[in-house]
Amino acid sequence: MPEKIxxxxxxxxxxxxxxxxxxxxxxxxxxxPNDKMVVRVSDKKGVTIINKDKYNLPTDPAKNVxxxxxLALLDALNGEVAGFEIESTKVIKPGSGIGxxxxxxxxxxxxxxxxxxxxxxxxxxxxxxxxxxxVASGAKHADNIAPCIYGGVTLIRNNDPLDIIPIPAPPxxxxxxxxxxxxxxxxARGILKKKVAMKDAITQWANVAGLIxxxxxxxxxxxxxxxxxxxxxxxxxxxxxxxxxxxxxxMKAGALGGGISGSGPSVFMLSxxxxxAHKVEAAIKGVYDKVGIDYHIYVTTISDKGVRxx
Amino acid sequence: MPEKIxxxxxxxxxxxxxxxxxxxxxxxxxxxPNDKMVVRVSDKKGVTIINKDKYNLPTDPAKNVxxxxxLALLDALNGEVAGFEIESTKVIKPGSGIGxxxxxxxxxxxxxxxxxxxxxxxxxxxxxxxxxxxVASGAKHADNIAPCIYGGVTLIRNNDPLDIIPIPAPPxxxxxxxxxxxxxxxxARGILKKKVAMKDAITQWANVAGLIxxxxxxxxxxxxxxxxxxxxxxxxxxxxxxxxxxxxxxMKAGALGGGISGSGPSVFMLSxxxxxAHKVEAAIKGVYDKVGIDYHIYVTTISDKGVRxx
Numbered sequence: 001m002p003e004k005i006x007x008x009x010x011x012x013x014x015x016x017x018x019x020x021x022x023x024x025x026x027x028x029x030x031x032x033p034n035d036k037m038v039v040r041v042s043d044k045k046g047v048t049i050i051n052k053d054k055y056n057l058p059t060d061p062a063k064n065v066x067x068x069x070x071l072a073l074l075d076a077l078n079g080e081v082a083g084f085e086i087e088s089t090k091v092i093k094p095g096s097g098i099g100x101x102x103x104x105x106x107x108x109x110x111x112x113x114x115x116x117x118x119x120x121x122x123x124x125x126x127x128x129x130x131x132x133x134x135v136a137s138g139a140k141h142a143d144n145i146a147p148c149i150y151g152g153v154t155l156i157r158n159n160d161p162l163d164i165i166p167i168p169a170p171p172x173x174x175x176x177x178x179x180x181x182x183x184x185x186x187x188a189r190g191i192l193k194k195k196v197a198m199k200d201a202i203t204q205w206a207n208v209a210g211l212i213x214x215x216x217x218x219x220x221x222x223x224x225x226x227x228x229x230x231x232x233x234x235x236x237x238x239x240x241x242x243x244x245x246x247x248x249x250x251m252k253a254g255a256l257g258g259g260i261s262g263s264g265p266s267v268f269m270l271s272x273x274x275x276x277a278h279k280v281e282a283a284i285k286g287v288y289d290k291v292g293i294d295y296h297i298y299v300t301t302i303s304d305k306g307v308r309x310x
Numbered sequence: 311m312p313e314k315i316x317x318x319x320x321x322x323x324x325x326x327x328x329x330x331x332x333x334x335x336x337x338x339x340x341x342x343p344n345d346k347m348v349v350r351v352s353d354k355k356g357v358t359i360i361n362k363d364k365y366n367l368p369t370d371p372a373k374n375v376x377x378x379x380x381l382a383l384l385d386a387l388n389g390e391v392a393g394f395e396i397e398s399t400k401v402i403k404p405g406s407g408i409g410x411x412x413x414x415x416x417x418x419x420x421x422x423x424x425x426x427x428x429x430x431x432x433x434x435x436x437x438x439x440x441x442x443x444x445v446a447s448g449a450k451h452a453d454n455i456a457p458c459i460y461g462g463v464t465l466i467r468n469n470d471p472l473d474i475i476p477i478p479a480p481p482x483x484x485x486x487x488x489x490x491x492x493x494x495x496x497x498a499r500g501i502l503k504k505k506v507a508m509k510d511a512i513t514q515w516a517n518v519a520g521l522i523x524x525x526x527x528x529x530x531x532x533x534x535x536x537x538x539x540x541x542x543x544x545x546x547x548x549x550x551x552x553x554x555x556x557x558x559x560x561m562k563a564g565a566l567g568g569g570i571s572g573s574g575p576s577v578f579m580l581s582x583x584x585x586x587a588h589k590v591e592a593a594i595k596g597v598y599d600k601v602g603i604d605y606h607i608y609v610t611t612i613s614d615k616g617v618r619x620x
Contacts, residue, residue: 202335212522
């Protein structure tokens with residue numbers, strides 16, 4: 001009989017939530033970047049965190065996204081395991097809007113589940129990880145965690161009880177712009193209106209319906225026509241310098257559409273193929289080189305894989 | 311060479327619009343009932359209407375839904391055809407909320423197109439028929455006309471320009487209750503709020519997304535979970551006596567879900583199989599037999615066919 005595994009290394013992908021019209025319900029996994037996390041069964045009670053990166057995240061597990069997620073899982077084990085040790089190498093920059101905290105939380109619960117012979121379902125893992133997300137953003141939401149764990153495009157139809165629906169999608173390239181500015185979640189939230197016009201709500205759900213149909217049919221033109229947000233983007237885009245110009249130039253370069261990733265500041269644009277995605281990258285550079293804000297830009301793909309165990 | 315056809319008979323199905331969460335965007339065709347329309351090329355200018363039923367609909371084409379739709383098509387022919395004669399046998403009761411006017415308008419434009427060697431696309435036919443729908447309801451909307459012409463479940467992603475997306479769906483049975491009361495369209499409209507809470511709008515588009523995914527995956531359970539309307543039904547259902555009880559008893563009998571058809575007064579409930587649909591019928595009878603309002607109830611299916619040419 002092989003000895004029981006005591007250590008697992010995982011890679012957790014960055015994710016895009018609030019996919020244009022799919023505010024609060026749709027997300028997808030990116031192929032790059034990924035956080036690396038090593039999780040070990042430990043004789044020491046609770047969760048011990050060792051940071052191997054430059055971000056100085058809290059090592060108190062109760063204040064650390066990964067720590068809280070793993071404490072939630074540990075709690076469900078009723079003392080079967082004393083504790084876990086996390087060795088965290090963050091690559092996804094915290095606060096960039098591409099699911100950095102979700103990656104931390106998702107990584108450690110998937111790793112721990114592997115150490116426990118995969119006794120928890122993906123939905124249960126999402127629920128544990130959501131406890132971690134709550135520390136980061138003050139709200140239990142799954143729109144980054146679900147695609148981080150499931151991979152691909154996911155729909156959160158309902159939060160309580162949790163209802164995660166994987167949405168089949170055709171291959172797509174993603175150009176991600178990360179302007180090096182900080183957007184406070186509270187600010188991004190505060191800018192949202194509490195009420196919306198009925199006619200705008202109808203337009204939004206028509207586009208959400210079109211987007212789901214377009215993804216499932218593999219109909220790029222329909223995906224493109226449906227990538228319209230009449231409710232959130234008009235408000236939140238003012239927090240991102242030159243957003244309108246970035247979008248316009250991306251569309252001219254052939255992007256299917258795109259918008260704010262999560263609550264920003266990152267912006268994503270979807271393309272049908274790699275050549276177009278690089279044209280979109282060049283078009284965005286053309287805009288942002290003149291802005292005077294440091295930025296990072298890269299091309300990746302929607303990944304059909306979630307957290308990978310190695 | 312065969313002589314050119316001068317007369318075409320078509321059957322146009324009843325349709326359900328405003329499918330629960332899919333208010334203003336989703337519709338589907340029913341297998342029964344169907345209107346019968348005969349359309350003939352005529353030497354007489356314009357459109358002549360002969361009614362063969364008991365409904366006494368206007369014979370002035372400018373005031374008749376089918377008349378206006380056919381006048382719009384005639385207009386696009388630039389004098390190539392002098393006129394058409396319509397022999398109309400309505401079976402779908404006007405004002406019942408299952409697309410009676412849409413059936414009239416759709417029937418005649420499909421029939422005329424057949425006489426013209428199908429030169430118009432389905433989208434063009436919808437546009438002509440929408441002119442007729444405008445006479446009936448004061449608004450150019452396609453949510454009954456599109457499924458009536460295309461068959462199956464259709465999404466109207468956008469009205470202008472028109473963007474109709476056929477949504478593949480698994481077989482489903484439909485129990486239709488038609489309480490013999492009149493709901494004025496103006497009243498059904500007036501009851502709608504102009505603004506909705508953002509959180510309700512998000513719940514609605516999450517369910518719309520779930521419904522489209524459920525239909526396209528053939529996932530009955532997901533369809534059922536997604537058939538929830540937090541915006542329109544809470545307001546409009548008060549116009550239909552005992553709506554809440556009808557729905558509750560239908561769900562207990564095994565219905566996947568359902569709601570108001572169009573702007574009422576008909577109510578529809580979806581079931582996975584025929585046996586359940588008849589149990590739902592019995593459950594609704596159990597409620598409505600005590601109400602003291604005449605009603606008509608029947609079981610049919612979602613039809614994958616639109617207007618049929620015979």
